[in-house]
Amino acid sequence: MDCLCAADKGVIMILCSNPKTQYLSYKSEIDAAIFRVLNSGWYILGNEVRSFEEEFANYIGVAHGIGVGSGTEALHLALSACGVTHGDEVITVSHTAVATVAAIGLADATPVLVDIDPDFYTIDPEKIESAISSNTKAIIPVHIYGQPADMDPVMEIAEKYSLKVIEDCAQAHGSKYKGQCVGSFGDMGCFSFYPTKNLGAIGDGGMVVTNNSDLNEKVKLLREYGWKERYVSSSKGWNSRLDEIQASILRVKLKHLDKSNQKRRKLAGQYLKDLKDLPLELPEERKNCAHVYHLFVIKTNKRDMLQDYLKENGICTSIHYPVPINRQPHYKDSSKNRFLEVTEKVAGEILSLPVYPELSLKESKIVINTIKEFYLE
Numbered sequence: 146m147d148c149l150c151a152a153d154k155g156v157i158m159i160l161c162s163n164p165k166t167q168y169l170s171y172k173s174e175i176d177a178a179i180f181r182v183l184n185s186g187w188y189i190l191g192n193e194v195r196s197f198e199e200e201f202a203n204y205i206g207v208a209h210g211i212g213v214g215s216g217t218e219a220l221h222l223a224l225s226a227c228g229v230t231h232g233d234e235v236i237t238v239s240h241t242a243v244a245t246v247a248a249i250g251l252a253d254a255t256p257v258l259v260d261i262d263p264d265f266y267t268i269d270p271e272k273i274e275s276a277i278s279s280n281t282k283a284i285i286p287v288h289i290y291g292q293p294a295d296m297d298p299v300m301e302i303a304e305k306y307s308l309k310v311i312e313d314c315a316q317a318h319g320s321k322y323k324g325q326c327v328g329s330f331g332d333m334g335c336f337s338f339y340p341t342k343n344l345g346a347i348g349d350g351g352m353v354v355t356n357n358s359d360l361n362e363k364v365k366l367l368r369e370y371g372w373k374e375r376y377v378s379s380s381k382g383w384n385s386r387l388d389e390i391q392a393s394i395l396r397v398k399l400k401h402l403d404k405s406n407q408k409r410r411k412l413a414g415q416y417l418k419d420l421k422d423l424p425l426e427l428p429e430e431r432k433n434c435a436h437v438y439h440l441f442v443i444k445t446n447k448r449d450m451l452q453d454y455l456k457e458n459g460i461c462t463s464i465h466y467p468v469p470i471n472r473q474p475h476y477k478d479s480s481k482n483r484f485l486e487v488t489e490k491v492a493g494e495i496l497s498l499p500v501y502p503e504l505s506l507k508e509s510k511i512v513i514n515t516i517k518e519f520y521l522e
Contacts, residue, residue, distance in 0.1 A: 158459035159499050159508050164340040166503035167405075168347065171397055175347075178393035185389075190369070193392040200399055202354055204319075205326045205334065209361035211353045212387030213368050216315040216337020219351035220248030220285070222385060223333040226353075226363035227309040229254045229282045234481065236276050237285035237313075238268050239469040240488045244337075245287055245313050246470050254282070258471045260485040265431055266290065266442075269487070270298035277302075283309040288317035288327045290465070291343065291409075291439035293431060296322050296330045303331075311335060318344040319406045321435040328354050333364075338387075338395055341501075343409070343439050344402050346391040408502040409438040412509050416441055416498065419513045423520050426494075440465055441500040448496050454519045460512055463497045 168175060182193060194212045202210035213219050229235060231253040237245055239258040249256040259272040268286045284303055286294035294312075303310045310331030314320070318336060320327045328334025338350035353364050363380075366373065371382030398405075413436070417427055426444035430436045442465065445451060452462050469492050471482045499512055 161461040162341040193389040197392040214385040216351040217244040218385040219335035221251040224252040233282040234280045239471040267294035287313040291437035293322035316439040405502040413438040
């Protein structure tokens with residue numbers, strides 16, 4: 146986990162992320178929710194999952210939500226529900242968690258990786274059309290770090306070429322593009338509830354959301370062996386279910402999500418204000434959008450030295466992501482790979498600073514002052 150980091154000179158004082166602190170913030174509510182499930186005797190696909198699916202879909206502003214085992218599985222099942230299979234191609238970015246591209250592989254399709262824009266690190270719409278072939282079936286825009294991708298041109302291209310759009314929202318719970326929650330633009334939106342996410346479980350979990358009733362039913366079948374009735378498979382399917390305990394925890398945390406995101410934005414605002422005069426590049430917020438700062442990512446050509454300095458001073462940071470997927474051993478020999486200039490430059494200079502709702506302004510000031518000391522040395 147990203148938050149586990151050891152200093153060379155003493156104990157880490159400030160973690161990059163710390164999901165335990167969020168549990169402690171809502172401990173009585175979460176403990177009561179877990180006890181409710183344990184006491185019910187119903188642990189798989191019961192009332193907690195159904196209720197959370199409805200509540201989360203309402204929050205995003207869509208008709209349907211389907212709880213699944215992880216964010217990776219959400220993408221995999223969404224692709225499969227859209228009919229993506231062997232021989233098909235799916236366009237996405239290399240600058241993302243490997244889960245995005247792994248899910249394409251699980252669907253037995255071929256990832257086609259394109260570059261990102263240099264300002265927001267999301268898919269560059271101008272690079273999409275040249276990557277489209279007769280085999281292209283879908284586009285996966287990734288809302289990276291809590292920043293919405295530029296959805297209007299993505300949707301225009303998808304409509305022009307009759308392509309499916311599956312949004313990767315694993316880092317963007319509550320993020321908005323022109324006033325509308327991400328996950329509600331494409332054919333489907335896919336979320337992860339990994340513990341460090343803006344809306345995190347205490348374990349794995351994921352969700353597919355959609356306004357399409359047919360796709361909703363297909364994902365429901367795919368997540369549990371293709372069962373319309375128990376023990377009778379009417380179609381292909383797997384085992385990818387969000388469990389009752391995780392759903393009950395997520396129901397608690399969903400009530401606090403907007404408040405948590407506001408805390409992240411406040412911390413980001415302090416970083417932006419106090420670091421603006423240093424020789425590093427700070428994140429920007431796309432116009433008419435709401436960034437929810439799953440990560441606060443700076444860019445500097447002294448990245449490795451700065452990271453070491455912060456570590457030596459008890460501050461944990463991380464790199465999201467150090468090796469572009471098109472340069473990773475399993476993917477680098479793909480015939481669909483290409484040189485991605487912006488992606489490969491960004492990968493060598495980005496650094497994620499601590500940002501999570503329970504990080505105090507005092508702690509973020511320590512991070513700021515330590516960065517300033519680095520540049521003054």
